Amino acid sequence: xxxxxxxxxxxxxxxxxxxxxxxxxxxxxxxxxxxxxxxxxxxxxxxxxxxxxxxxxxxxxxxxxxxxxxxxxxxxxxxxxxxxxxxxxxxxxxxxxxxxxxxxxxxxxxxxxxxxxxxxxxxxxxxxxxxxxxxxxxxxxxxxxxxxxxxxxxxxxxxxxxxxxxxxxxxxxxxxxxxxxxxxxxxxxxxxxxxxxxxxxxxxxxxxxxxxxxxxxxxxxxxxxxxxxxxxxxxxxxxxxxxxxxxxxxxxxxxxxxxxxxxxxxxxxxxxxxxxxxxxxxxxxxxxxxxxxxxxxxxxxxxxxxxxxxxxxxxxxxxxxxxxxxxxxxxxxxxxxxxxxxxxxxxxxxxxxxxxxxxxxxxxxxxxxxxxxxxxxxxxxxxxxxxxxxxxxxxxxxxxxxxxxxxxxxxxxxxxxxxxxxxxxxxxxxxxxxxxxxxxxxxxxxxxxxxxxxxxxxxxxxxxxxxxxxxxxxxxxxxxxxxxxxxxxxxxxxxxxxxxxxxxxxxxxxxxxxxxxxxxxxxxxxxxxxxxxxxxxxxxxxxxxxxxxxxxxxxxxxxxxxxxxxxxxxxxxxxxxxxxxxxxxxxxxxxxxxxxxxxxxxxxxxxxxxxxxxxxxxxxxxxxxxx
Numbered sequence: 147x148x149x150x151x152x153x154x155x156x157x158x159x160x161x162x163x164x165x166x167x168x169x170x171x172x173x174x175x176x177x178x179x180x181x182x183x184x185x186x187x188x189x190x191x192x193x194x195x196x197x198x199x200x201x202x203x204x205x206x207x208x209x210x211x212x213x214x215x216x217x218x219x220x221x222x223x224x225x226x227x228x229x230x231x232x233x234x235x236x237x238x239x240x241x242x243x244x245x246x247x248x249x250x251x252x253x254x255x256x257x258x259x260x261x262x263x264x265x266x267x268x269x270x271x272x273x274x275x276x277x278x279x280x281x282x283x284x285x286x287x288x289x290x291x292x293x294x295x296x297x298x299x300x301x302x303x304x305x306x307x308x309x310x311x312x313x314x315x316x317x318x319x320x321x322x323x324x325x326x327x328x329x330x331x332x333x334x335x336x337x338x339x340x341x342x343x344x345x346x347x348x349x350x351x352x353x354x355x356x357x358x359x360x361x362x363x364x365x366x367x368x369x370x371x372x373x374x375x376x377x378x379x380x381x382x383x384x385x386x387x388x389x390x391x392x393x394x395x396x397x398x399x400x401x402x403x404x405x406x407x408x409x410x411x412x413x414x415x416x417x418x419x420x421x422x423x424x425x426x427x428x429x430x431x432x433x434x435x436x437x438x439x440x441x442x443x444x445x446x447x448x449x450x451x452x453x454x455x456x457x458x459x460x461x462x463x464x465x466x467x468x469x470x471x472x473x474x475x476x477x478x479x480x481x482x483x484x485x486x487x488x489x490x491x492x493x494x495x496x497x498x499x500x501x502x503x504x505x506x507x508x509x510x511x512x513x514x515x516x517x518x519x520x521x522x523x524x525x526x527x528x529x530x531x532x533x534x535x536x537x538x539x540x541x542x543x544x545x546x547x548x549x550x551x552x553x554x555x556x557x558x559x560x561x562x563x564x565x566x567x568x569x570x571x572x573x574x575x576x577x578x579x580x581x582x583x584x585x586x587x588x589x590x591x592x593x594x595x596x597x598x599x600x601x602x603x604x605x606x607x608x609x610x611x612x613x614x615x616x617x618x619x620x621x622x623x624x625x626x627x628x629x630x631x632x633x634x635x636x637x638x639x640x641x642x643x644x645x646x647x648x649x650x651x652x653x654x655x656x657x658x659x660x661x662x663x664x665x666x667x668x669x670x671x672x673x674x675x676x677x678x679x680x681x682x683x684x685x686x687x688x689x690x691x692x693x694x695x696x697x698x699x700x701x702x703x704x705x706x707x708x709x710x711x712x713x714x715x716x717x718x719x720x721x722x723x724x725x726x727x728x729x730x731x732x733x734x735x736x737x738x739x740x741x742x743x744x745x746x747x748x749x750x751x752x753x754x755x756x757x758x759x760x761x762x763x764x765x766x767x768x769x770x771x772x773x
Contacts (some may be wrong), residue, residue, distance in 0.1 A: 186225065189224070210231040324602065373554060453490055620717060688766075718761060
């Protein structure tokens with residue numbers, strides 16, 4: 147039977163069979179020392195070189211005799227440090243090629259895109275293996291904690307309905323009902339409220355959630371995991387108390403070196419934290435240099451509504467005055483319900499955000515359970531009758547007796563990032579997406595075959611082919627896309643220009659308004675970077691922000707090969723050429739953007755927010771003023 151590295155210390159004088167990976171090899175004359183790694187730890191092997199030729203990361207099977215190490219050779223850093231195994235027989239099960247990066251470091255010096263591409267190797271790294279194993283233990287603790295308190299774990303559908311909930315949906319076409327689409331759930335919000343109507347009273351789920359949002363250090367692109375909890379016949383105080391008990395117990399048992407700054411956790415009003423700290427997720431640590439200090443707090447008494455802005459993603463309700471500060475199912479404070487008719491911006495919501503060391507690691511609320519109040523909120527956020535109809539299933543369910551209910555959904559990824567002091571949620575996820583939206587290992591997203599598209603009744607608007615049509619085709623595609631979305635724009639025809647300064651003069655527009663599109667290679671992959679006309683790309687800042695090792699400008703020939711357009715006429719729409727777009731935040735400060743649109747003689751001016759809708763850029767700060 148196989149023996150694990152963690153078991154050999156108790157088997158001195160016994161013959162054992164070990165299996166795992168070669169962590170390291172050291173040669174001393176005719177003798178070789180091998181460190182074997184398995185899921186439990188590391189054990190040292192010693193034997194003659196004539197027994198076999200094993201190298202780092204080869205998978206091996208070893209039969210050997212467990213011997214006590216001399217006192218001076220004891221290694222307390224490994225689980226089997228009091229013994230070593232004298233090799234009697236060794237078999238190389240499979241050979242390992244040379245690794246694309248070292249795995250005996252913490253990995254922070256390695257380009258993240260490369261780490262994600264070879265994630266199965268990156269996860270061999272001790273830091274990463276520790277993070278993933280600890281995450282599993284945390285989830286198991288949560289599951290047992292809630293099950294022991296009469297919660298029922300229930301899985302809700304992943305193929306569901308697209309409804310306007312505040313972020314972009316991922317859509318999945320239906321083969322059986324051509325022309326219709328499922329949506330991947332942004333959260334199980336509606337299902338868990340329906341489970342309260344069903345009478346389960348206490349529900350939880352370790353839920354996968356999907357949102358087409360730009361990545362940040364505390365938010366991975368595409369998908370994430372949250373602990374979803376919902377309870378009937380509870381107050382906000384009940385939810386906060388239960389959550390605080392669960393995480394305080396978890397930290398005491400699983401993070402014994404950590405200490406919580408203040409217990410009970412501070413409960414601060416939204417107005418108070420904004421006035422005192424300028425943020426609704428304050429970092430309340432007393433010593434921010436102490437990696438073991440954990441400062442939990444609650445932010446409560448949020449306004450139920452904010453004034454609606456252009457970036458409130460509510461599919462057609464952009465003309466309304468109000469947007470929900472949390473989501474449209476949050477209950478107003480009972481004392482403030484009359485203000486819904488007179489002064490909605492003064493209504494407080496029964497929302498609660500859980501904050502840890504300056505990160506929002508969970509959010510929840512008491513929900514609306516009265517159909518008439520829910521309908522009133524829909525009206526205030528500007529939902530059309532068609533949009534209200536998309537929630538008819540909930541309003542119908544609420545007519546059959548719905549209990550008062552509420553819950554919270556801590557994010558597992560963000561919680562683990564904060565507890566472990568990692569710089570990004572991707573460091574606590576097994577297979578995260580990259581900053582550019584690529585899925586680990588799998589080279590997703592990828593194109594569907596023509597046969598698949600035919601079966602689904604879908605036709606795909608193809609990318610601009612740089613070999614066909616050149617700048618004219620690019621210009622026509624831009625204008626076509628703008629008109630298809632019914633966006634306002636101003637076209638210009640003018641003398642040929644090749645610089646941002648000349649373009650601004652002939653258009654009579656500010657130089658800063660110009661959106662200058664640069665094509666570069668980031669670690670050998672083409673990307674587009676957009677900066678204002680009066681600024682230049684800070685290559686060093688861009689590399690640091692997006693963890694790029696090698697960044698270089700494309701040559702004029704390469705630009706034309708990628709886009710079909712000559713330098714000076716490239717529009718800031720990398721998606722048309724199948725390359726990611728990175729936009730400097732200074733561009734977003736403009737009300738409008740102007741750019742050459744594929745031709746040196748044709749420009750377009752449009753609303754900056756409309757430009758973002760078309761280009762969907764990743765936004766960061768990586769430019770500086772021209773000298």
